[in-house]
Amino acid sequence: MGRYVYFEEGNVRWCWKFRFAVQCSNFGEFLDLLSGQEGIRVKRYAGEDGEYVSLWASKDVLLKALERLRDGIAECPICWSPECGKATKEMLESFMNAIKAKNDGTQNGEIYAKFFIEYM
Numbered sequence: 001m002g003r004y005v006y007f008e009e010g011n012v013r014w015c016w017k018f019r020f021a022v023q024c025s026n027f028g029e030f031l032d033l034l035s036g037q038e039g040i041r042v043k044r045y046a047g048e049d050g051e052y053v054s055l056w057a058s059k060d061v062l063l064k065a066l067e068r069l070r071d072g073i074a075e076c077p078i079c080w081s082p083e084c085g086k087a088t089k090e091m092l093e094s095f096m097n098a099i100k101a102k103n104d105g106t107q108n109g110e111i112y113a114k115f116f117i118e119y120m
Helices: 027-034 059-071 082-101
Strands: 004-010 040-046 050-058 110-118
Touching (some): 027 040, 027 050, 027 059, 027 082, 027 110, 040 059, 050 059, 059 110
Antiparallel strands (some): 004 110
């Protein structure tokens, strides 16, 4: 039982199970916070059972932005829970590790990924 972020397509394969009764389904919101920064594009749209999030970014720009975001979290800015903030830091760290593991032979490869985030 739980809610998940599922990999749909792209070049960064990553999935996450939200912490039951601790973490809100905040992955889309956090990626949206990065949208508009130079080199990062995020598109979100709601489906019947969840949310689809597409991400396009250069690898090094995205990693730096995610690191700044992760380091600035004390509590979740969505639900204001310190426990959710801690779980969200772990989620962002896991996502960053998946991005770092993507090795296309260049320092600044392009990242594209589409995820489905369950609401329930």
